[in-house]
Amino acid sequence: QIRLVESGGGLVQPGDSLRVSCAASGDTFRRYTVAWFRQTPGKGREFVAAIKMGNNYYADSVKGRFTMTRNNAESTAALQLNSLRSEDAAVYYCAASQTVITSNIRNPGAYASWGQGTQVAVSS
Numbered sequence: 001q002i003r004l005v006e007s008g009g010g011l012v013q014p015g016d017s018l019r020v021s022c023a024a025s026g027d028t029f030r031r032y033t034v035a036w037f038r039q040t041p042g043k044g045r046e047f048v049a050a051i052k053m054g055n056n057y058y059a060d061s062v063k064g065r066f067t068m069t070r071n072n073a074e075s076t077a078a079l080q081l082n083s084l085r086s087e088d089a090a091v092y093y094c095a096a097s098q099t100v101i102t103s104n105i106r107n108p109g110a111y112a113s114w115g116q117g118t119q120v121a122v123s124s
Helices: none
Strands: 003-007 010-012 018-025 033-039 046-052 055-058 066-071 076-081 090-097 118-122
Touching (some): 018 033, 046 066
Parallel strands (some): 010 118
Antiparallel strands (some): 003 018, 033 090, 090 118
């Protein structure tokens, strides 16, 4: 079972940038589709971005502002958050799955492995 640990969250102002990272261990990272989700209090986990078979997928709300990358050699993934807005504030989670299909990539239920999350706060 792969283990995931997020880092890099923090408090920023609207318009600022932030980079959150996900470090994996315990299994062969390259075999996994990796995704980022976010969650605010009282709401379910919202898809943000994913990389599957070298292809990137983004939620419409972050397209053009967020960029996801991964480094299989280092077993890491990262999410660069630019032009942050107040509505981007959330706990950001890294998730991984060996079996998720493309049509289900935005479904949090398709991911068996999750990190503990990292808080991103956006406030002036």
